[in-house]
Amino acid sequence: MRSKLIDKLNARGVYRQDRCRHLTKRLMRTIGLMVLLSCSATVTATPQIQTWQTENGAKVLFVPAKEIPMLDVRIVFDAGSARDDGLSGLAVLTNGLLSEGAAGKTSQQIAEAFEAVGAEIEYDAARDMAVIGVRSLTESRYLDIAIESLTQVLTQPDFPQDAYQRELNRMKVSVKAREQSPSSLASVAFNRAVFGDHPYASPSSGTRESLDKMTLEQVRAFYKQYYVASNATVAIVGNVDRQQAEAIVNDVVSALPAGNRPSPLAAVKPLTEAKKIVIDYPSAQTHIFVGQPGVKRGDEDYFSLYVANHPFGGSGFTSRLVEVIREDNALAYSVYSYFSPLREFGPFAMGMQTKTEQTEQALTLLDQQLRKYVADGPEKDELAASVSNITGGFPLNIDSNSKLLEYIAMIGFYDLPIDYLDRFIDNINAVDVKMINDALKRRVHPDRMVTVVVGKQQ
Amino acid sequence: MNMKSIAGLLAVSTLVLGWVLYHDADPVPEQSDEAVQSYQLSNGMKILVIENHRAPVMVSQIWYKVGASYEHDGITGISHVLEHMMFKGTEKYPAGEFSEIIAANGGEENAFTGQDYTAYFQKIANDRLELCLSLEADRMRNIIFDEKEFVKELEVVKEERRLRTDDKPSALTYERFNAVAYTNSPYRRPIVGWMEDLDTLTVDDAREWYETWYAPNNATLVVAGDVLAEDVFRLAKQYFGQLPTSRIPELKPRHEAKQFGTQRLTVELPAKIPYLIMGFKAPNLTSDIVGTEQEKELYALEVLAGVLDGGDSARLSKNLVRGQEIANSASASYGMSARHDTLFVLSAVPNDEVAIEVLEFALREQINLLKTQLPDDKELDRVKAQVVAAQVYKQDSTFYQAMEVGMLDTIGLPWQIKDEYVDKVLAVTAEQVQQVAKKYLTDDRLTVAVLDPLPIESNGTKTTKTVSVAGEKDAQ
Numbered sequence: 001m002r003s004k005l006i007d008k009l010n011a012r013g014v015y016r017q018d019r020c021r022h023l024t025k026r027l028m029r030t031i032g033l034m035v036l037l038s039c040s041a042t043v044t045a046t047p048q049i050q051t052w053q054t055e056n057g058a059k060v061l062f063v064p065a066k067e068i069p070m071l072d073v074r075i076v077f078d079a080g081s082a083r084d085d086g087l088s089g090l091a092v093l094t095n096g097l098l099s100e101g102a103a104g105k106t107s108q109q110i111a112e113a114f115e116a117v118g119a120e121i122e123y124d125a126a127r128d129m130a131v132i133g134v135r136s137l138t139e140s141r142y143l144d145i146a147i148e149s150l151t152q153v154l155t156q157p158d159f160p161q162d163a164y165q166r167e168l169n170r171m172k173v174s175v176k177a178r179e180q181s182p183s184s185l186a187s188v189a190f191n192r193a194v195f196g197d198h199p200y201a202s203p204s205s206g207t208r209e210s211l212d213k214m215t216l217e218q219v220r221a222f223y224k225q226y227y228v229a230s231n232a233t234v235a236i237v238g239n240v241d242r243q244q245a246e247a248i249v250n251d252v253v254s255a256l257p258a259g260n261r262p263s264p265l266a267a268v269k270p271l272t273e274a275k276k277i278v279i280d281y282p283s284a285q286t287h288i289f290v291g292q293p294g295v296k297r298g299d300e301d302y303f304s305l306y307v308a309n310h311p312f313g314g315s316g317f318t319s320r321l322v323e324v325i326r327e328d329n330a331l332a333y334s335v336y337s338y339f340s341p342l343r344e345f346g347p348f349a350m351g352m353q354t355k356t357e358q359t360e361q362a363l364t365l366l367d368q369q370l371r372k373y374v375a376d377g378p379e380k381d382e383l384a385a386s387v388s389n390i391t392g393g394f395p396l397n398i399d400s401n402s403k404l405l406e407y408i409a410m411i412g413f414y415d416l417p418i419d420y421l422d423r424f425i426d427n428i429n430a431v432d433v434k435m436i437n438d439a440l441k442r443r444v445h446p447d448r449m450v451t452v453v454v455g456k457q458q
Numbered sequence: 459m460n461m462k463s464i465a466g467l468l469a470v471s472t473l474v475l476g477w478v479l480y481h482d483a484d485p486v487p488e489q490s491d492e493a494v495q496s497y498q499l500s501n502g503m504k505i506l507v508i509e510n511h512r513a514p515v516m517v518s519q520i521w522y523k524v525g526a527s528y529e530h531d532g533i534t535g536i537s538h539v540l541e542h543m544m545f546k547g548t549e550k551y552p553a554g555e556f557s558e559i560i561a562a563n564g565g566e567e568n569a570f571t572g573q574d575y576t577a578y579f580q581k582i583a584n585d586r587l588e589l590c591l592s593l594e595a596d597r598m599r600n601i602i603f604d605e606k607e608f609v610k611e612l613e614v615v616k617e618e619r620r621l622r623t624d625d626k627p628s629a630l631t632y633e634r635f636n637a638v639a640y641t642n643s644p645y646r647r648p649i650v651g652w653m654e655d656l657d658t659l660t661v662d663d664a665r666e667w668y669e670t671w672y673a674p675n676n677a678t679l680v681v682a683g684d685v686l687a688e689d690v691f692r693l694a695k696q697y698f699g700q701l702p703t704s705r706i707p708e709l710k711p712r713h714e715a716k717q718f719g720t721q722r723l724t725v726e727l728p729a730k731i732p733y734l735i736m737g738f739k740a741p742n743l744t745s746d747i748v749g750t751e752q753e754k755e756l757y758a759l760e761v762l763a764g765v766l767d768g769g770d771s772a773r774l775s776k777n778l779v780r781g782q783e784i785a786n787s788a789s790a791s792y793g794m795s796a797r798h799d800t801l802f803v804l805s806a807v808p809n810d811e812v813a814i815e816v817l818e819f820a821l822r823e824q825i826n827l828l829k830t831q832l833p834d835d836k837e838l839d840r841v842k843a844q845v846v847a848a849q850v851y852k853q854d855s856t857f858y859q860a861m862e863v864g865m866l867d868t869i870g871l872p873w874q875i876k877d878e879y880v881d882k883v884l885a886v887t888a889e890q891v892q893q894v895a896k897k898y899l900t901d902d903r904l905t906v907a908v909l910d911p912l913p914i915e916s917n918g919t920k921t922t923k924t925v926s927v928a929g930e931k932d933a934q
Contacts, residue, residue, distance in 0.1 A: 118847025392564020
């Protein structure tokens, strides 16, 4: 019964990574008139993250937030598709089956238990992370049941045969759904080419072949190996005090065996050559991805490349890519670039879609823009605008429980410094043109890009 | 930035002459509640403020009473195209500057168009309120319609249509479903517009649409976040108070014509999986039925949608996804907040090897059950518990809270009804749910759309490599 508002909308939006582009002299004047607002970035109190470890070895990050009588608990495991071990889809299927039968309850009974108290279960598996959690009201008659149900699905999943078969079948339909989406086809091909023999290469939701090979025993074994306390990060945000938070976390994870942290992932290898993949598909638009392996979490170049990407293709309407591809040439509705940092090098990608006849023009422009940017870097005022956007907009990144939860789960999972949020603005301000140019030249290689093109071929 | 065209300048002067000049007096206080404080400027512009001091940020939204349902055949998509043009600059802030200024101030901004509204927003630090209001006030009356810019932006919009609709089999099916389900209602037309209409839109169409609908007396400002209402009112008066009003056309009610028997359509497209949509004509909430007996039906319809699809324990998941295992996914939706008669929609994707007829039969069975047996209390309690909880969770998003009142006000409903929503849902009985199922989920209100996949013709994948050796490129 939640509002279906967004379904009805048709937004102008460019897909934006974060938020900015070069300030022309004209604009500098305008901003001057605007009292140089941008220079006085609001001083924001960053939340104090409390952290501890459970007896069985789970890492906990907690931010009390008293304003709303609700609580979010999220447990993150290093159990994403990077751990599929050749059987793509295994991490997603395992994660999805947790709530499909646990502690002797059927999936129907589990769903009823959560929903009867208005609690919302969340679960998801991406490349690195497998996530399970709940959002609940904090009144104890609701919260107690929500936490009990979460504990059961996390620590006592039954993996019943019928639910396994049903969910496996549903995943097979989602593979078909991918096959009727040119953007999905492009992104699957892009990851394969960028990551080669690394586990990041395979689609998290599986392939026809891998799903045909899957067995229930493999799911059980995957759960047993990876859903263990020493491989868990617990993020908790909401209207409870430290004592309550500790009790809740204990309730949820104390039944997990300590287990072991999985061995480190293999490094992602850099590309040695340029590669172009062309997939013929009868769509009105050609979907384009161009990219290569990018950065990892905690990477020494992380902030340099994050800031570097911003004016290039990360800031939406004010980025160079939007200006050239959309504003000047009207080739696309959505055009962007991003570095998606993972445990190992995640992708750097430029993406867009354009009607078939414009494909070559678009590819040429993307290539020109990238080469120019890697060669010359951002203009000084362009960089200044980006920095002021990122730092000035930082309070927006932490203005809700949802966003805080997202951040602290990430900080815990990737072992980032606990003062990551406190130092974020300083880290961004420390980036200068020299650092950006240096990082771009070392890390981005226009001669060794993967280019994927999905659309009508003549 | 190019020089403004003569056409643009002419338009501005025509505009000014067409406006009724109006001098602003003091703001008029309106009825307010705990959460929302409201004012109206003497030129008719409404201001709604939701103070929320959790974080030093705010969202500012301007809502215009215009959207796709205000359009007529032949100019479909014009509201949305105009939304794009609103970023193309004024004399004071030429193209691109609006976005650049907001960005340099750490803000995020965008806009969206719906059937019944067009809205523009900024999310930004709370001390940037004045900046947002000054920029929005400027573009409410002073957009320059440059033909070259228009022609380019129209191509961007066409790419948007290709991306969101033409290359997405389920979205395209839904578009065609709406076009058949509604006979004379403006909701039969897509928000983004028919491609054939987009092809013929001109800069004059956009300018005329702007001159007709964009005025303070057709707009509502909503600000939510770490602000003081009195500051918002004062600044709103300062920036919008002097803007002249327009004579806003009065729309006809556009009641949907009676349907005779079930309507069916098949959409054949290159695709891999079929898709089924079943929509029943259903009433919308209008201000004249707020608080009447009739209104209860609408809340019962919302609960009915919850019984079918309010979470994973609800009937469609329970019986079709699990249970019979014939649906890969299934959903039910109904929203009473609309300007015109609307639809109660069931949709589903079949599992492999399941015929679409089987899925339709199963959905009909679920509907019949609702008509013949009362939902049990536990089921209703679950639906209601989720509504109560959602009311709390929504406080985590100031954007959503602003959107809620902005949308209600813009579609002509008192925004105060948001506070009655939970109580009215809680009051719905099993009998009322059964009653509305019997009354509205009937064959003579039904339209069924089926996506029937055609083979996807492809000549496969080609890979070429280029090895880079000492700066030389070598195609393999």
